Amino acid sequence: MALTTHTTPSGFVLPSIHAAKPFFTQQPNPATQKTVTENWTRLILSYARHKKLFNLRVEDATDDKSEWDEVLRNPRIQRRLRPSHLAAILSSMVAANQAMYEPPNQTSSVLLFWRSPEEWAQVLYDWANSTGHLNTIMTFYEIVEPPVPSPLEGLPLPILRKAIAVLTKSARAQIIAVADGEGVRFLPGVPGR
Template sequence: MPGLELAPYQTPSGFTLPSIHSWSAFYTYQPNPRTLATQTQHWTQLLLTYARARRLFALSLADADLASAGKGAWAEVLHNPRLKPPSTSAHYTTLHACAVLLPASFFAPGQAGAESVILCWRTVGEWAGVLHDWALQTGQTSTILTLFEISNPPVPSELSDIPEPLLRRAVGVLQRSGKAQVIEGEGGGGVRIFA
């Protein structure tokens, strides 16, 4: 491939793309099942690493469309203008099958379109641990908190902007382990986290 070295590349935001990102076949559907599985594994790893670095929780077809034009939060990873001709990932649909994604049905109405996924760059259990640690560190244990208060704290935290469906699942993990109680009520209720 003349003019393009297969080497890691640092984006303008400071994220380092792996060398495979410079390979044009990375952007081409691979009909061989083994090759496709490897390619999907690389794309999944790349997208989750990027999402974690940029604190992105969702990926939609609209995001992918913007990226194909070199715009939006996902352009650095989904679009490679260094390739001739420039390439854009067509593997969005493959991502729906990955266990690290929650389908759009977990979004609350009006939060996202039907063509969106939540990126779980931490497992639900890990998010439950983050939530429990946050409650302990901020003195919020035994206090009834709304999900909005948790995901929009006055002091930014690791839980800032976490999507409600993912937060609900994390609360469910804590509830099943006896570390939280869900309080039903008008306006969505709340949650009490125990020490």
């Protein structure tokens, strides 16, 4: 089979390497495996951004009903990414700060950073500014479950906390204790930050 791109039912274009059988196998040569892992990482993060997915679990590699099936499996070449290979890729992504284990203290489920915490911080701050929420206190729930569509809708709380931490360090946000849990006040930005 020729190595060509393929468009999935969801409209995502799989790169031509996805049609290569060795891509789905852990390689014994460390340099080759490093390249395979880098390609898988780009593919996973691109697909997550395309579908707005945040979670990836090792067991998704064997679940035909998983949201990840069209990426982790290629029926045209009869290949599927093995769970042990996916676990190694996720470990590499965590080490490179492109994902984080969630919940903590386990290694089979991650939250993906298809935007870095710094990028989410800018999205969050721009959203707060454009919606008139500077100098107001908002709960985390109001941010991730807004009444109108928002780029932050469905954002997992651990990623939101990382974004707020970035804003706090640059004096553009302040964590506030509120009756319903956690909240944040967005502060007018300091010029040049």
